Amino acid sequence: MKSWMLTDIRQMELRDIPQPTIQDDHDVLIKMAAVGVCGSDVHYYTTGQIGSQVVQYPFTVGHECAGVVEQVGKAVSRVKPGDRIAIDPAMSCYDCDQCRAGRHHTCRKLRFLGCPGQAAGSLSEYIVMPDKSCYPIPDSMSFDQAAISEPLAIGYYVVKRVNLKNGAKAAIFGSGPIGLSVLLSARAMGKHTIYMTDRIDARVEHARRSGCDWSGNPYKQDIVGEITAAEPLGLDVVFECCGQQEALDQGVRLLKPGGALMMVGIPEVDRVSFTCDQMRRKELSLLNIRRQVDCTGPALDLIATGRVNVDAMITHHLPFMQVDEAFDLVEHYRDGVIKAMITF
Numbered sequence: 001m002k003s004w005m006l007t008d009i010r011q012m013e014l015r016d017i018p019q020p021t022i023q024d025d026h027d028v029l030i031k032m033a034a035v036g037v038c039g040s041d042v043h044y045y046t047t048g049q050i051g052s053q054v055v056q057y058p059f060t061v062g063h064e065c066a067g068v069v070e071q072v073g074k075a076v077s078r079v080k081p082g083d084r085i086a087i088d089p090a091m092s093c094y095d096c097d098q099c100r101a102g103r104h105h106t107c108r109k110l111r112f113l114g115c116p117g118q119a120a121g122s123l124s125e126y127i128v129m130p131d132k133s134c135y136p137i138p139d140s141m142s143f144d145q146a147a148i149s150e151p152l153a154i155g156y157y158v159v160k161r162v163n164l165k166n167g168a169k170a171a172i173f174g175s176g177p178i179g180l181s182v183l184l185s186a187r188a189m190g191k192h193t194i195y196m197t198d199r200i201d202a203r204v205e206h207a208r209r210s211g212c213d214w215s216g217n218p219y220k221q222d223i224v225g226e227i228t229a230a231e232p233l234g235l236d237v238v239f240e241c242c243g244q245q246e247a248l249d250q251g252v253r254l255l256k257p258g259g260a261l262m263m264v265g266i267p268e269v270d271r272v273s274f275t276c277d278q279m280r281r282k283e284l285s286l287l288n289i290r291r292q293v294d295c296t297g298p299a300l301d302l303i304a305t306g307r308v309n310v311d312a313m314i315t316h317h318l319p320f321m322q323v324d325e326a327f328d329l330v331e332h333y334r335d336g337v338i339k340a341m342i343t344f
Helices: 041-046 143-162 175-188 201-209 223-230 245-254 277-281 298-305 320-331
Strands: 002-009 011-016 027-036 063-073 084-087 126-128 134-136 171-172 193-195 214-216 234-238 255-263 287-288 312-319 339-343
Touching: 002 234, 002 320, 011 320, 027 084, 027 143, 027 255, 063 143, 084 143, 134 298, 143 175, 143 255, 143 298, 143 312, 143 339, 171 175, 171 245, 175 193, 175 298, 193 201, 193 223, 201 214, 223 245, 223 277, 223 287, 234 245, 245 255, 245 277, 298 312, 320 339
Parallel strands: 171 193, 171 234, 193 214, 234 255, 255 287, 312 339
Antiparallel strands: 002 011, 027 063, 027 126, 027 339, 063 084, 084 134
């Protein structure tokens, strides 16, 4: 089969590699139909690592995916050949202390699609996943929608994790796929006032069209000043979805006493800092987000029932033979890209 593999910084090659086979009774062989290009994939493409996770070349990335079941192991009952499925890229052991505590997203033996040292990714014609990672989708759901349920599940988990109350005042810093997934999930789960920012004008406008109450560009506006003028008592929660120090600083300034700062984005640096005086005097909560847990099903339900519309988030389609062009497009934020989808 063919697989796109990272071979060096900003270098990818389409290679022929052996097709994976079923090794375990709970394995499912899947023919890929759609893969979304995620910001973390681009991190590996441009820097070769995310923190301690370092690419050993050659390596295949990709984890936002959907496909068709080709073959199943003899113990598999939740899917069958021919089923159209969405895929949760996390593969947990369900036996360690974290899994037994309901935290299988921080499983001690976690394997994650497209994560160096764990599992090759989904930018291949076929992959094998455990049956617990496979979610049948209705005929009314497109493969694009099924694939984008992965970032939507993160947005849903983020909102659920902070337990956002009706009437809450919130800001989302970063209007890419994760920030928009937080917005769509928050809108589906209650009535809130939501401010959004991004450094790219096209994304600022996209956030406005997607239903936020206000959006702005920190390169062109005084974000703290304008939001404070509208919310003089401060915000209940800030969702930092861009991985930038500046956004963390803005969040600390904008939060009301007792507010929560949610670190959702992946920083490009090893260390970030906070103004301890404000953090302490306001008694702010700092919550880190690690992907999601048990939210793939709810995210798919939101899409299937029409409570959220993720279609507008998918701005570009490129064929499997042009994966390298898709990565270049997303890296440089060209042509108003939000989510680039690879079609097979």
